[in-house]
Amino acid sequence: MTEKLLLLVQTLRKAGIPVSLSQVVTALEAIGLVGLEQHTLRITLRAIFAKTRQEMLVFGQVFYLCFRTGLQTGEKSVPFGSVDELALKI
Known part of the structure; x- marks a missing residue:
């Protein structure tokens, strides 16, 4: 789970959303x-990381990519390269 959260944070930062260390600890x-x-987690993390309407839209896209596989199964999500490419397009 920590790996997925760090992937989310890294991708949000690349997409232009500032994420502080204290926000990561809070998350x-x-x-x-x-x-x-998944739904509860998405709403919770969005409240922590996204402050504006635009950030909420970007967060939704990034969250989907980072967490689209089962959270409790321990499956890997998309590779870093794929998410990095999306972050550059956002």
Whole structure:
């Protein structure tokens, strides 16, 4: 899970959304509280990382790419290269 969160943070930063270390710590704490259900996790992380309407739209796209595989199965999501390419297009 930590790897996916770090991938999300890296891609958000590349897409122009500023993400602070304190936000990452808050996200890790929140994940422990809300669990891994995808919808709840998306809403929770969006509240932490996206402040404007535009950031919310970008967050939605990035979240989908980073978390589109099952969270509880431990499956890998898309490779770094694919997400990096999207971040450059956003």
